[in-house]
Amino acid sequence: MHIREPRNRSLLRAAWAGCMALFMLLALAGPAASSPTQRARYIFLFIGDGMGMNLRRTAEIYQAALHPAWQPALWMNALPAQGLTTTQDASSSTTDSAAAATAIASGQKTRSGVIGMDSQAAAPLTSLAEIAHARGMRVGIITNVPINHATPAAFYAHVPSRTQYDDIGQSLARSGFEYFAGGAFLQSAGPSGNETGLTALAQAAGYTIVEDRAALLALQPGSGKVLALAAAVQDGGALTYAIDRAPGGLSLLDYTRKGIELLDNPDGFLLVAEGGKIDWAAHANDAATALREVLDLDSAVREAVAFYYRHPEETLIVVTSDHDTGGLGLFLEGGAFQPYITRLAAQSVSLYAFGQRMDGFRETYPGASFSDAQGLIEASFGPSMVNSRNQAVLENAFALSMQREGLHADEETGASDPLGVELSTRLAYKAGILWNTGSHTSLPVQTSALGAGSVLFNGFYDNTEIFSKIVLAAGF
Ligand SMILES: [Zn+2]
Known part of the structure; x- marks a missing residue:
């Protein structure tokens, strides 16, 4: 951590x-x-x-x-x-x-x-x-x-x-x-x-x-x-x-x-x-x-x-x-939000730095599949991010990330790497956090x-x- x-x-x-x-x-x-x-x-x-x-x-x-x-x-x-x-x-x-x-x-x-x-x-x-x-x-x-x-x-x-x-x-x-x-x-x-x-x-x-x-x-x-x-x-x-x-x-x-x-x-x-x-x-x-x-x-x-x-x-x-x-906004999930918010600590890089990691991954493994990216995902957002319910959405975001370059977090637009956005949004939700706007x-x-x-x-x-x-x- x-x-x-x-x-x-x-x-x-x-x-x-x-x-x-x-x-x-x-x-x-x-x-x-x-x-x-x-x-x-x-x-x-x-x-x-x-x-x-x-x-x-x-x-x-x-x-x-x-x-x-x-x-x-x-x-x-x-x-x-x-x-x-x-x-x-x-x-x-x-x-x-x-x-x-x-x-x-x-x-x-x-x-x-x-x-x-x-x-x-x-x-x-x-x-x-x-x-x-x-x-x-x-x-x-x-x-x-x-x-x-x-x-x-x-x-x-x-x-x-x-x-x-x-x-x-x-x-x-x-x-x-x-x-x-x-x-x-x-x-x-x-x-x-x-x-x-x-x-x-x-x-x-x-x-x-x-x-x-x-x-x-x-x-x-x-x-x-x-x-x-x-x-x-x-x-x-x-x-x-x-x-x-x-x-x-x-x-x-x-x-x-x-x-x-x-x-x-x-x-x-x-x-x-x-x-x-x-x-x-x-x-x-x-x-x-x-x-x-x-x-x-x-x-x-x-x-x-x-x-x-x-x-x-x-x-x-x-x-x-x-x-x-x-x-x-921080919302109550199950009436005990404090244990949930600690889940956020699983994220070890900024969305910006994750975008850079994805740039490197894409250059090194241009034909990689979603399963090839598991190590990268775990190292950045923790071990339990992918499950049977969200796998299709994450695979879709991964495909977008593999097509596009330079989508780092941007001050003006908030544009970020698509896979990173999905992962950080889902992790934040698990921690009880929702955003209203960029x-x-x-x-x-x-x-x-x-x-x-x-x-x-x-x-x-x-x-x-x-x-x-x-x-x-x-x-x-
Ligand atoms: Zn501003």
């Missing part, structure tokens, strides 16, 4: 988590957690892209079922302030990431696709990151998808379209923010699109560039401005999905840990961290992968909570999402907070108010 850690590590983690949970309870009991009079000097803003509250809750149930001793199962759900946040944008009741990130970053509604500008895409909107930077705080922007993707871009760029990747990359170099970390740069279509050019531009602007985990970990405080990219990316310039990550692979947690180390200073910092692949896995309706991505983001939240205990009077942690993706939904999202000013984040409010609440908490 992919989640299981070596016994000693898992014991250590359980012990550590137990200590942290005790600290957390003490913090909740005292006034330090939520007094609105303290000024937030160290601000963490976590954004789970596509992380609906249903995904959060299901990830929590999944973790609790797999590891009952780990407390809390999901740190973000254990934070003392909890709210619900509406996400509609200026053009639609169902937002995209660009408009939602702009609302969170700048407190203004804009149209889908617009980055850091008003709803006419005419005037730039000042972002929280720019305000914090102008006040002398250090600023870090982290994601596990491309660093010039919509969500991080809304904190440092102002462009009419999220696809202006060159312009966004140039804005990054000009921003002067102290720390950027993400996947590769995305390129714009056309002759000006040049990823190397954007990296060189950042270098010319004074950024130290690191492109792998060893170089990242070697950075010391005082390194100056840093741009951490990933030379090895998985799909669409993003870091590898948590479910596919080899031991020691670069992660959002690495970026967060290093970010805290580099940004920590008496004048404070703002660290924005996006879990961008929750959305991608949810578009693909890939439940096991999406839940692992939520847990991966939560490990970065846990790191921020550890920092909070060093500066409890002056730290604010906010965890939110830009929108729900997929409309995932698109975004208009469900409110959950916003959580801990620390200075966190009490502001209780209640029911719009995503534009996340901006104003942070401004208030920080005394900007």
